[in-house]
Amino acid sequence: MRRVAVVVFPGTNSEVETVDAARDAGSDPYYVWHKDTDLKRADVVILPGGFSYGDYLRSGAIARFSPIMDAVATHARAGGPVLGLCNGFQILCEAGLLPGGLVRNDRLRYVSRPVRLRVEAVDTPFTNAYRKGEEITIPIAHGDGRYVADAPTLAALEAEGQVVWRYVGENPNGSTNGIAGVCNAARNVVGVMPHPERLNAPVLGGQDGARVFFSLEARDATQHAGDLRAVGGHHRGM
Amino acid sequence: MSELGIFSALWSEHCSYKHSRPILKTFPTTGPQVVQGPGENAGVLRLPDGWAVAFKIESHNHPSAVEPYQGAATGAGGILRDVFTMGARPVAMLNSLRFGSLDEARNRYLFAGVVKGIGDYGNCVGVPVLGGEVDFAPGYTGNPLVNAMCVGLLKEKDLIRAAAHGVGNVLITMGSSTGRDGIHGASFASEELTAKSEARRPQVQVGDPFTEKLLLEASLELIHSGHIVAIQDMGAAGLTSSSAEMAARGGVGVEIDLSLVPTREAGMTPYEILLSESQERMLVVAKADRVKEVQAIADKWDLTAMPIGRVTDDGMYRCMWKDQVVVEIPGRQLVEDCPVYYPEAREGESVAALRSALPASHFPLPAPGEALLRLLDDPSVASKRWVYEQYDSSVQARAVIHPGGDAGVLRVQGTDFGIAVTTDCNSRYLALDPYEGGKGAVAEAARNIACTGARPLGITDCLNFGSPERPEVFFQFREACRGISDACKAFDTPVTGGNVSFYNESPTGAVDPTPVIGMVGLLEEADHAVPSHARSAGDVVLVAGDTKSEMGGSAYWEVIQGFRGGIPPRVDLVAARNLVDFLVNAARGRMLKSAHDASAGGIGIALAEMAIGGPYQQAGMGLTIDLSNYAPSLSDADLLFSESHNRAVLTVSPDRVAAVTKLAAEHGVSLYPAGTIGAPGTLVSIKLRDGAVSYPVGQLREVYFGSIPRRMGD
Numbered sequence: 001m002r003r004v005a006v007v008v009f010p011g012t013n014s015e016v017e018t019v020d021a022a023r024d025a026g027s028d029p030y031y032v033w034h035k036d037t038d039l040k041r042a043d044v045v046i047l048p049g050g051f052s053y054g055d056y057l058r059s060g061a062i063a064r065f066s067p068i069m070d071a072v073a074t075h076a077r078a079g080g081p082v083l084g085l086c087n088g089f090q091i092l093c094e095a096g097l098l099p100g101g102l103v104r105n106d107r108l109r110y111v112s113r114p115v116r117l118r119v120e121a122v123d124t125p126f127t128n129a130y131r132k133g134e135e136i137t138i139p140i141a142h143g144d145g146r147y148v149a150d151a152p153t154l155a156a157l158e159a160e161g162q163v164v165w166r167y168v169g170e171n172p173n174g175s176t177n178g179i180a181g182v183c184n185a186a187r188n189v190v191g192v193m194p195h196p197e198r199l200n201a202p203v204l205g206g207q208d209g210a211r212v213f214f215s216l217e218a219r220d221a222t223q224h225a226g227d228l229r230a231v232g233g234h235h236r237g238m
Numbered sequence: 239m240s241e242l243g244i245f246s247a248l249w250s251e252h253c254s255y256k257h258s259r260p261i262l263k264t265f266p267t268t269g270p271q272v273v274q275g276p277g278e279n280a281g282v283l284r285l286p287d288g289w290a291v292a293f294k295i296e297s298h299n300h301p302s303a304v305e306p307y308q309g310a311a312t313g314a315g316g317i318l319r320d321v322f323t324m325g326a327r328p329v330a331m332l333n334s335l336r337f338g339s340l341d342e343a344r345n346r347y348l349f350a351g352v353v354k355g356i357g358d359y360g361n362c363v364g365v366p367v368l369g370g371e372v373d374f375a376p377g378y379t380g381n382p383l384v385n386a387m388c389v390g391l392l393k394e395k396d397l398i399r400a401a402a403h404g405v406g407n408v409l410i411t412m413g414s415s416t417g418r419d420g421i422h423g424a425s426f427a428s429e430e431l432t433a434k435s436e437a438r439r440p441q442v443q444v445g446d447p448f449t450e451k452l453l454l455e456a457s458l459e460l461i462h463s464g465h466i467v468a469i470q471d472m473g474a475a476g477l478t479s480s481s482a483e484m485a486a487r488g489g490v491g492v493e494i495d496l497s498l499v500p501t502r503e504a505g506m507t508p509y510e511i512l513l514s515e516s517q518e519r520m521l522v523v524a525k526a527d528r529v530k531e532v533q534a535i536a537d538k539w540d541l542t543a544m545p546i547g548r549v550t551d552d553g554m555y556r557c558m559w560k561d562q563v564v565v566e567i568p569g570r571q572l573v574e575d576c577p578v579y580y581p582e583a584r585e586g587e588s589v590a591a592l593r594s595a596l597p598a599s600h601f602p603l604p605a606p607g608e609a610l611l612r613l614l615d616d617p618s619v620a621s622k623r624w625v626y627e628q629y630d631s632s633v634q635a636r637a638v639i640h641p642g643g644d645a646g647v648l649r650v651q652g653t654d655f656g657i658a659v660t661t662d663c664n665s666r667y668l669a670l671d672p673y674e675g676g677k678g679a680v681a682e683a684a685r686n687i688a689c690t691g692a693r694p695l696g697i698t699d700c701l702n703f704g705s706p707e708r709p710e711v712f713f714q715f716r717e718a719c720r721g722i723s724d725a726c727k728a729f730d731t732p733v734t735g736g737n738v739s740f741y742n743e744s745p746t747g748a749v750d751p752t753p754v755i756g757m758v759g760l761l762e763e764a765d766h767a768v769p770s771h772a773r774s775a776g777d778v779v780l781v782a783g784d785t786k787s788e789m790g791g792s793a794y795w796e797v798i799q800g801f802r803g804g805i806p807p808r809v810d811l812v813a814a815r816n817l818v819d820f821l822v823n824a825a826r827g828r829m830l831k832s833a834h835d836a837s838a839g840g841i842g843i844a845l846a847e848m849a850i851g852g853p854y855q856q857a858g859m860g861l862t863i864d865l866s867n868y869a870p871s872l873s874d875a876d877l878l879f880s881e882s883h884n885r886a887v888l889t890v891s892p893d894r895v896a897a898v899t900k901l902a903a904e905h906g907v908s909l910y911p912a913g914t915i916g917a918p919g920t921l922v923s924i925k926l927r928d929g930a931v932s933y934p935v936g937q938l939r940e941v942y943f944g945s946i947p948r949r950m951g952d
Contacts, residue, residue, distance in 0.1 A: 010540060011448050013364025017635035020651065049633075051362040054448025107952070110357050112630045114855060137855070139632040141361070198632040203649055203765040205638070 002216050004029040005042035007072065009063045009091075014049035014197065018085065021197040022046070025213035034066040044081045044125070044216055045072055047088025049141075049195060059102060059144040060090035069095055081125035081216070082189045086142055089181070089191030098184055098191045099157065100149030106174025110143040115194060116168040117180055121161050124183050126190045129211035129218050135168055136208035138194045145193040147175040147182070157182060165192055240509045240557070240565050244572065247475035247513055248482060254576040257706040258738040261719045265733040266726050271695055272734065277487075279320040279400055279470065280390070281734020283696045285760060287653050290394040292326035295334070295387035295661070295700040295756040297739035302384040303431055306351030310384050311359040311445035312517055317388040318363060319471035322454050323520070325398040325461045326390025329636055330648055331360050331629075333370040333386050334661040334700065334754040338379025340617050340949040345374075348382050350950065355445075356386065357628040362447035363454065366637055367629035368646025369660050373618045377665075380744030381431050385700040385737075387756040389659055391650060398461050400470040401487035402549050406526045407467060409481065409492060409547040412536050413453050413519040416477070417502035419444055421513050430705060430743040449518040449541075456539040457520060463535060465528035472519040478512045480521040481547075482555055486573040491554040494547035496564065508557060508564045523549065579706075586710035593670050593790070597801035606842070606874050606924075607931040609798050611941055613839050613879070614846060616797045620945030623854060624952070642851065643770035644686040644835050647761060656764025658692035660757050664838060665750035666791040667806035672714040672751055675791075676721025677809040681883055682837055683757040684729045688818040689833040689886055691768045691825025692759030694729050697722075699736035699755055704748025706740045714751040715740075722753060728811035729818065731757065768825050770834040771851030772859040772889050777831050777915040779848075779861070780898065781841060782907050783817055783885035785869045787876045793838045794879035806881075813884045813906075820905035821886065829890060829898045836885040841865075842878030842924070842931075844887045849915075849922050850939050858935035860916020863924040868910050874926040889915055 004022045008015050008031050015031060022029035029046075032039060039045060052063035063069070069091075076082045076097050084092040092098040105111055114137050119130040130136070149157065154176060157163055165181035173193075181192030196209025248254060255262065267275040273290050274282035280294035298313025314331065321328050333356055338345040349372075360367060365388070402409075460466050468488070470480045477499065485492045496508045502516070522543070524532045529545055536543035550556070555572055557565035604612070613619050626641035638656055639647035645660035662683040668675030684694045699722065704711040726733055736756075742749040761767055772779075789795050790804025824830050834851075836844035849861040865877050872880070890898050895911070902909045923932040 011362070011451055013362075013451065014633060017633075020635065050364060051448060051451075054362065054446070056448065109354075110361055110628050110630075112361075112632065113627050114853060116855065141630040141632055143358075143361075195632060198635045200635070203638055204635060 002027045002043040003041055004044045004046060005032045005039045006046045006048055007032050007034060007068055009034040009052035009066060011052045011054055012048055012050035014085065018046055018048040018197045021200045021213045024200060025210065026217045027213065032068060034068050037067050037071055039071045039075060042075065045075055047084045047091050049086035049088060052087055052091060060087060060094040063091045064095040073097060076189050079186060079188050083126050084191035085197060086193055086195060089193055090144065092189060092191045097189050098182060099153050100147055100182065102144050103146050103148055104144055105146055111172050112141040114139050115172050117165045117194060118168050120166050121164045121183065124164060124187050124190050126212050126215050127164060129215040137206060138196050138199045138209045140172055140194045142193055145173040145175065147179040149176065160185065164190055240512060241567060243509050243513050244478050244565065247478055248572050249576045255738055256576055257579050257581060257740060259578055260580060261716055264719065265723050267732050269730060269732045272732050273394060273397065276733065276735040279323050281696065281698055282324060282397060283734065283758065284394060286655055288393050288395065289650060289653065290392050290397065291657060291758055292321050292324040292390040292392060293388065293698055293756065293758055294320050294735055295385055295698045295754060296737040297700050297702060298384045298386065299381065299702065299739055299742055300431060302352055303382055306348045307355040308444050310352040310355030313384055313386045314356050314359040315445050315447065315450050315517055316471065316473050317386045318365065318450065321388040321390035322457050323400060323469050323471055324390065324392065325396045326392035327458060328365045328388050328390045329634060330368040330389040330646060330659055331365050331386065332368065332659055332661050332756065335372045336378040336383035336752060337374050338376055339374055342379065345379060346950060352382065352384055353625050353628055359445055359447045361630045363451045364633045366631045366633050367626060367641060368631060368637055368648060369641055371661055372622050372625055375750060377750045380746055381742050381749050383702050383742065383749065383752055385754050387661055387698065389758060396461065398469065400468050400484050402468050402484040402490055402492060402523045403488040404467055405490065405549050405551045407549045408524045408526060408529050408545050409494060410522040410524050410532060410543050410545050411499060411519060412456065412522055412543045413541055414446065414449055414516055415500040415502045416511055416514045416519065417516045418506065418510055418514060419516050421510060421515065430741050432745060444517065446518050452539040452541055453518055453520060456536055456541055459535050460522065460532060465531045466522050466524050468523040470521050472521055474515065476512065476514050482569060482572045484521065484523065485555060485569045491550040491552045491569055492547055493550050493556045493558065495558045495560065497560050498544060498546040500542055500544050508559050512557065581706050581712045582709040583713040583716045584709040585713050589670065592803040593805055595803045597795050597799040604798065606878055606926060606929050607933065609794065610842050610846060610931055613793055613797055613843055614938060614942045615945045616793065617946050617949060619793055619839050619843060621943045623943055624946040624950060638764050638767045639690060639769060644689040647690050647764065647767040649764040654763050656761040656767060658687045658690045658759040658761055660686040661754050662686060663752050663754040665752045666796065666802060668718055668751040670791050670803065670806045672717035673721040674806055674808055676718035676753060677725040677811065678883060679753060679755045680722055680725035680729065681809045681814045682835065683755045684731065684814065684818050685835045685886065687757055687759035688821040689768060689770060689835050690761060691766060691822060692761040693822050694731045694757055694759045694818065696731050696734050697726060697755050697757045698734055699753055700739065701736065702739045702742050702749060702752040702754065704743045711748055718751055718753045725811060728815050762826065766825065766828060768830045768833050771832055772848050772915045773831050775915050775917045777889040777891055778895050779863060779912045779914060780888045780890060781868065781885065781910040781912050782888055782902065784882065784908055785841065785872065785877065785880055785885065786882045787872055788880050788882045789876065792879060792881045794875065807883050809883045816905045817884045817886065817907055820902055820907045824898055824901055827897065827901065829894045830888055831891055832889045834887050836887060838881060840879040840881050841885065841887065845924065846922065846938055848887055849935050850942050854943065857919035858939050859918055860920030860935060861913065861922040862916055863913035865912060866925050866927050874928050877926055
């Protein structure tokens with residue numbers, strides 16, 4: 001059972017379902033307040049979705065100065081797994097822990113809908129329970145989700161297999177190369193705009209997002225990928 | 239001067255309900271499920287396992303007419319605060335919107351601004367939008383309607399009411415500081431819109447959803463901490479209204495030192511401080527010895543909490559400026575001695591004439607298939623995907639049925655049950671017959687809830703009308719309320735509160751009467767929620783309920799024949815209740831694959847939506863229907879487009895048809911086997927008595943999903 005620190009900034013709004021999804025996958029998740037400086041022996045750090053500090057300046061631009069971010073950076077540099085979901089992805093880019101950045105959607109509007117994704121890299125701590133090339137459906141809900149990076153960075157991301165998820169079919173926000181999620185060169189820091197934590201149970205219409213969290217526990221599981229019930233089966237928590 | 243301003247605000251229609259109170263008293267408000275009826279910030283109904291649901295709908299029409307983005311955003315903010323001040327966590331929002339035709343640039347501007355305002359606010363706070371409705375009609379040009387509903391969850395034992403009590407307890411303001419925005423917004427909301435209303439833009443407040451999110455978390459933490467006895471939003475009429483109402487509810491006096499209220503700018507007068515409607519401010523009554531603890535919680539969320547006064551035992555509403563008394567009024571006088579009016583009510587003469595009129599018969603009518611396409615392209619009928627995809631519906635991981643179906647359904651984590659939510663009102667019917675239209679709004683809401691398998695529990699209402707000082711408007715109001723009341727009794731759905739919005743008038747006249755019904759229902763097992771769209775090829779399509787020739791007020795007459803008139807469909811409340819009970823029991827018996835209410839556009843639109851619907855990313859389903867033996871006396875147009883109440887289209891797997899048929903007979907509901915579902919992406923064909931309809935489902939989808947984006951220039 002991995003200890004999963006879910007960092008709460010003022011304006012974070014997806015921390016509860018993120019903790020639920022980690023708990024449902026068999027992890028031991030807990031909240032860490034942004035004013036804290038200690039991750040409390042975390043194995044894994046997740047920055048959840050929301051609008052940290054209202055995102056009035058630029059998404060994630062203020063949150064990266066929060067006291068806890070020093071500890072997050074230290075954890076990341078030591079090779080510890082870090083996942084940024086939506087606003088968390090934006091914060092990791094602003095903090096320089098992931099390459100590139102996220103700007104206004106190409107149609108200048110917020111978009112909330114299920115999208116089709118291809119899992120392009122399964123050698124990360126958050127995707128090892130998927131099959132490479134597998135297509136899944138999970139929701140997006142963002143206004144600033146268009147991934148951009150300069151040409152050399154993009155070339156390196158594609159060459160090194162650092163594009164972790166890519167939109168299939170319709171590109172909902174104009175992201176360069178249809179990029180929905182990336183990882184750093186060391187592959188331990190991962191960011192994704194869609195919300196796997198919001199689609200992890202049949203009652204919600206699907207569970208394609210659940211294996212992001214099962215991936216964290218995969219080494220303890222008897223089966224790799226595939227059968228969720230082999231690992232989870234937890235009752236839904238509050 | 240300050241005292242006069244206070245009376246002007248608190249005795250405004252918006253705050254006092256001086257024209258509506260005697261009528262509102264006739265609503266049914268009790269029942270075993272009612273925890274809190276009208277009179278509080280929100281109504282509360284009992285759910286299983288110690289849970290309860292708090293909900294309320296409110297208008298923000300006038301601010302949105304002059305400043306759509308901020309007007310709508312602050313409307314969303316206000317209704318969120320009404321719900322979380324009951325101790326409930328907001329878990330769903332719905333929006334009921336009305337605009338003039340999208341052919342006019344001004345209406346497109348208002349529509350786009352309102353939708354973005356609601357979206358930017360709610361998305362940031364993190365509350366999913368799970369339903370609502372948008373309608374376009376000429377009567378709303380110049381006076382759009384923006385009604386926002388919020389639904390919150392709480393444990394019944396954690397309910398907190400906004401009544402000040404405990405002499406010596408301390409009044410604390412928490413949140414944003416007080417500025418000069420929105421002064422006399424409540425009075426602005428209580429007059430007609432005119433050419434000069436543009437000058438009222440400074441009375442529209444500015445929203446800050448980030449501060450709202452902090453307030454939400456801090457307020458819930460305070461309520462659970464036990465350090466406070468009451469909490470209320472400083473909404474319409476600001477500090478004045480919140481403090482006077484809390485004192486009146488608790489039967490106590492209060493004394494406030496206005497010089498202690500944190501202000502945004504220097505030199506604000508007591509008058510301005512009392513009547514400012516700056517957003518994102520709360521008034522908290524803390525236990526006398528817990529002020530420091532309250533401040534510590536506020537500080538954690540980076541909010542200011544400033545003690546400004548105390549609860550007294552003399553029943554006086556007293557405001558000081560340091561040592562000097564600036565306001566001193568007996569508290570009861572402010573909120574209870576407000577005058578009550580009994581205006582004259584008389585039906586407008588033109589309405590009776592319109593009811594007995596028929597559409598002009600001299601021009602040729604289109605074939606049924608062409609009529610179906612034109613109806614699917616009408617923005618009021620067409621998909622609202624352009625709207626709801628700007629709202630986050632997946633946050634909180636609660637949505638079982640997302641917007642786009644009959645009602646939204648959300649789960650309650652840690653339990654098996656779910657909650658169904660909807661808003662409904664067909665103002666075309668109300669304009670012609672407010673009594674039947676009022677009944678119809680409740681009946682349609684109940685059908686929408688029941689189509690998901692949920693049992694209707696209760697309603698909140700947002701009663702949007704013109705000026706009550708005009709007899710024909712007050713007649714509409716009185717009759718609509720009588721209809722709502724009768725229907726609520728039939729469904730056992732008490733009224734738990736709501737909002738009256740009068741004076742919805744512009745130089746072109748009053749809006750159509752629009753009493754929006756917000757309803758919640760209980761689904762015993764959330765994972766058996768019934769969607770509105772067809773799911774599997776080979777399933778049997780059944781039409782439940784009876785179709786009569788009821789074209790008055792129909793979408794067909796309006797869109798195809800350019801005529802708004804006739805006798806609108808009547809609601810048989812016994813049959814309506816039977817259909818609802820049948821749908822709930824059929825869902826409980828796992829008999830239904832899908833269920834979709836037939837309303838505007840009739841069975842034709844209901845069948846088309848059943849085939850089209852489902853996730854946008856999928857292809858839609860084929861459909862083979864034969865209505866040639868259904869309702870033998872009706873014409874093809876009536877068969878497809880009559881809007882008789884109490885009907886739904888169902889899909890059932892072939893092995894459950896016998897069981898459903900038996901259950902329907904037990905409930906006195908007629909069932910007509912109409913056809914079968916075809917493969918994804920194939921033909922939708924409907925055989926009628928004389929003609930037929932046949933289109934690839936892809937073509938129907940293109941029209942239905944493309945209608946609003948095309949008009950908005952996407």
